[in-house]
Amino acid sequence: MVLTGAEIVIRCLQEEKVEHVFGYPGGAVLFIYDALFQQDQVRHVLVRHEQAAVHAADGYARSTQKVGVALVTSGPGATNAVTGIATAFCDSIPMVIVSGQVPTAAIGQDAFQEVDTVGITRPCVKHNFLVKDVRDIAATMKKAFYLARTGRPGPVLVDIPKDVSMHKCEFEYPQDIAMRSYNPVVKGHQGQIRKAVQLLLEAKRPMIYTGGGVILSDAAEKLTRLTRLLGYPITNTLMGLGGYPASDRQYLGMPGMHGTFEANMAMHYSDVLLAVGARFDDRVIGNPAHFAEEPRKIIHVDIDPSSISKRVKVDVPIVGDVKEVLDEMIRQLESGEARPNPEALAAWWKQIEEWRSRNCMVFRNSDDIIKPQFVIQKLWEVTGGEAIVTSDVGQHQMWAAQYYGFDKPRRWLNSGGLGTMGVGLPYAMGAKLANPELPVACVTGEGSIQMNIQELSTCRQFRLPVKVCLLNNGYLGMVRQWQELFHGGRYSESYMDSLPDFAALARAYGHVGIRVDKPADVEGALREAFGTHKDELVFLDFQVDPTENVYPMVQGGKGLTEMILSAEDL
Amino acid sequence: MRHVISLLIENESGALSRVSGLFSARGYNIESLTVAPTEDASMSRMTIVTTGSDDIIEQITKQLNKLVEVVKVVDISEAAHIERELMLIKVRASGKDREEVKRTADIFRARIIDVTESSYVIELTGNQGKLDAFIGAIDADLILETVRSGICGIGRGDRVLKV
Numbered sequence: 171m172v173l174t175g176a177e178i179v180i181r182c183l184q185e186e187k188v189e190h191v192f193g194y195p196g197g198a199v200l201f202i203y204d205a206l207f208q209q210d211q212v213r214h215v216l217v218r219h220e221q222a223a224v225h226a227a228d229g230y231a232r233s234t235q236k237v238g239v240a241l242v243t244s245g246p247g248a249t250n251a252v253t254g255i256a257t258a259f260c261d262s263i264p265m266v267i268v269s270g271q272v273p274t275a276a277i278g279q280d281a282f283q284e285v286d287t288v289g290i291t292r293p294c295v296k297h298n299f300l301v302k303d304v305r306d307i308a309a310t311m312k313k314a315f316y317l318a319r320t321g322r323p324g325p326v327l328v329d330i331p332k333d334v335s336m337h338k339c340e341f342e343y344p345q346d347i348a349m350r351s352y353n354p355v356v357k358g359h360q361g362q363i364r365k366a367v368q369l370l371l372e373a374k375r376p377m378i379y380t381g382g383g384v385i386l387s388d389a390a391e392k393l394t395r396l397t398r399l400l401g402y403p404i405t406n407t408l409m410g411l412g413g414y415p416a417s418d419r420q421y422l423g424m425p426g427m428h429g430t431f432e433a434n435m436a437m438h439y440s441d442v443l444l445a446v447g448a449r450f451d452d453r454v455i456g457n458p459a460h461f462a463e464e465p466r467k468i469i470h471v472d473i474d475p476s477s478i479s480k481r482v483k484v485d486v487p488i489v490g491d492v493k494e495v496l497d498e499m500i501r502q503l504e505s506g507e508a509r510p511n512p513e514a515l516a517a518w519w520k521q522i523e524e525w526r527s528r529n530c531m532v533f534r535n536s537d538d539i540i541k542p543q544f545v546i547q548k549l550w551e552v553t554g555g556e557a558i559v560t561s562d563v564g565q566h567q568m569w570a571a572q573y574y575g576f577d578k579p580r581r582w583l584n585s586g587g588l589g590t591m592g593v594g595l596p597y598a599m600g601a602k603l604a605n606p607e608l609p610v611a612c613v614t615g616e617g618s619i620q621m622n623i624q625e626l627s628t629c630r631q632f633r634l635p636v637k638v639c640l641l642n643n644g645y646l647g648m649v650r651q652w653q654e655l656f657h658g659g660r661y662s663e664s665y666m667d668s669l670p671d672f673a674a675l676a677r678a679y680g681h682v683g684i685r686v687d688k689p690a691d692v693e694g695a696l697r698e699a700f701g702t703h704k705d706e707l708v709f710l711d712f713q714v715d716p717t718e719n720v721y722p723m724v725q726g727g728k729g730l731t732e733m734i735l736s737a738e739d740l
Numbered sequence: 741m742r743h744v745i746s747l748l749i750e751n752e753s754g755a756l757s758r759v760s761g762l763f764s765a766r767g768y769n770i771e772s773l774t775v776a777p778t779e780d781a782s783m784s785r786m787t788i789v790t791t792g793s794d795d796i797i798e799q800i801t802k803q804l805n806k807l808v809e810v811v812k813v814v815d816i817s818e819a820a821h822i823e824r825e826l827m828l829i830k831v832r833a834s835g836k837d838r839e840e841v842k843r844t845a846d847i848f849r850a851r852i853i854d855v856t857e858s859s860y861v862i863e864l865t866g867n868q869g870k871l872d873a874f875i876g877a878i879d880a881d882l883i884l885e886t887v888r889s890g891i892c893g894i895g896r897g898d899r900v901l902k903v
């Protein structure tokens with residue numbers, strides 16, 4: 171069948187079973203939008219800013235196992251998309267971004283709305299393509315989806331000049347793809363896995379530490395099985411929350427800068443550490459030199475060899491898909507006789523329970539002023555712990571991560587790697603479209619929400635009943651916290667004056683807006699949002715304590731055991 | 741430590757900038773980089789001379805391998821290998837210097853490939869040290885211009901970098 175390049179792009183999306191594309195039209199993609207118009211298999215979601223298109227596609231991908239797709243025009247469309255692409259790249263999210271480009275003959279002529287999109291995005295994509303011939307579109311799209319979802323996933327950009335989208339050729343979608351330069355490992359090395367299992371069984375103070383890789387590889391079930399089989403303590407990073415049920419006794423909470431006392435102590439004093447799909451990030455292990463002081467054997471399972479021995483020396487590296495490797499570990503354990511040493515394990519758990527009894531997550535609640543942590547606890551209660559929770563970046567993000575116990579994977583969406591304020595609402599949009607049956611809450615700050623607040627309009631147009639839970643502290647709270655602790659209380663530009671009446675603003679967009687001032691009203695407002703107004707977008711503006719800080723805290727550059735547990739520790 | 745990394749990469753537009761971009765983005769050194777198509781025109785071979793601790797070199801090879809268009813990477817300086825670099829050097833050659841320069845070129849087995857009344861262009865191939873030594877042997881005031889290709893490297897014996 172002879173089709174135009176634009177029609178081929180849409181046919182490729184259909185072949186890839188793409189249901190939703192998030193985008194924004196413009197001159198260079200007019201033909202693609204025309205092709206989109208003449209079919210109804212792929213649904214387009216018109217956002218209000220290209221950054222949000224990419225974030226929404228990213229949220230869609232995070233909350234499912236699917237590849238998120240965004241479509242933007244050349245020049246400013248592409249540059250607006252860059253923050254979204256970099257955000258997805260840092261967290262290894264599978265995405266395909268199609269961008270329009272000026273006609274091939276105009277490339278390099280400083281044409282209207284021309285930028286070197288492939289050049290600008292090169293450092294923040296897994297790969298990108300400029301398609302110069304209509305006959306290459308189908309194979310390139312096939313490669314883009316394949317690259318995005320295999321190996322260590324990531325965003326792939328396909329830049330299509332306007333004339334290429336207009337030209338015609340015979341369309342056939344390739345069935346298979348083979349690239350001699352790209353062959354990601356799947357199965358882990360048998361011998362290495364055997365070594366790892368042996369080491370785990372000999373451990374006296376074992377610890378399991380897992381990250382986003384478990385979520386990305388859909389390995390939560392396997393991880394849970396292995397952890398239960400061993401009876402070892404486990405911690406999930408900010409990107410790995412939900413990889414293991416938070417409500418389980420073996421779970422010690424999140425590690426790192428704002429992690430729990432017990433998780434950090436157990437990480438530090440373990441003698442065998444099993445790291446799975448995690449990368450020893452500076453926000454997780456603190457100062458690597460301090461971390462290395464305590465002798466311990468490290469087993470590191472990761473799909474990306476370059477993540478291994480990058481920040482800490484690893485004793486047993488295993489390159490492979492996390493799910494496959496965990497599966498093999500379980501198989502070896504179950505088929506063998508050996509079991510963990512019960513006395514050593516009992517002593518270790520005794521120590522851990524002692525750490526846990528410090529109760530580091532308690533906060534002083536109040537009857538007069540709403541504590542942000544309290545809002546998250548109530549959110550958990552009201553949604554039965556079943557919601558998809560998205561967040562922006564700041565204190566509210568940490569409180570959401572700390573106080574909403576995630577029992578399932580793909581329920582917690584946040585920008586862990588790049589730390590992009592403004593992702594919360596578009597993530598919620600993507601997640602709601604992909605999971606219409608689940609409640610979706612966006613926990614945000616008054617700074618972050620204003621970075622993509624225009625998307626309230628998109629939510630109205632596409633009837634996306636997400637619940638925005640604004641923890642309104644009147645400050646760029648996380649910045650204020652650092653200024654309070656490390657800059658002598660000089661609050662340089664962290665106070666935002668002239669905030670809008672958010673509830674009224676939400677109403678102006680056609681939604682329900684509720685302002686909540688008193689602790690006693692928190693639960694009622696949440697019940698109203700998730701009950702009475704179930705099918706509407708509800709914007710809850712919680713006026714929270716502006717002085718509250720996030721604890722525990724490991725200061726940048728400090729070791730994991732050098733924690734500030736609460737304000738009283740200062 | 742100095743390392744010589746050889747790689748095969750798909751001969752696509754932009755492939756070179758992916759490699760050079762990786763080095764600048766991650767703060768790795770490039771002492772020299774050479775690239776040209778191989779006997780299979782769909783693939784280029786690149787030789788990169790870099791310096792760094794063992795950990796950094798390990799990261800460099802892993803990061804290069806991660807680039808989607810890179811087919812194969814080896815650190816050829818890990819074993820016996822040969823390095824060659826080409827230099828073209830234009831020197832003033834008049835009066836008594838004319839004979840002296842020619843003599844030095846002969847000693848280094850360099851070739852004079854362009855001659856005018858007042859200058860020579862000399863071609864010299866060898867490892868970096870030899871090229872440096874040649875420059876050192878010529879009076880600095882006589883050197884008008886030098887151009888060096890950067891290093892090409894290949895493993896000795898049975899070691900082959902091929903798909």
Ligand SMILES: Cc1ncc(C[n+]2csc(CCOP(=O)(O)OP(=O)(O)O)c2C)c(N)n1
Nearest residue numbers: 564565566589591615616617618646647648
């Ligand atoms: C796009 C972007 N700009 C700046 C920052 C730096 N930053 C990190 S947290 C933060 C404050 C966020 O304030 P708010 O959204 O009100 O949340 P709060 O910390 O008060 O909960 C800032 C400015 C960032 N992460 N992202």
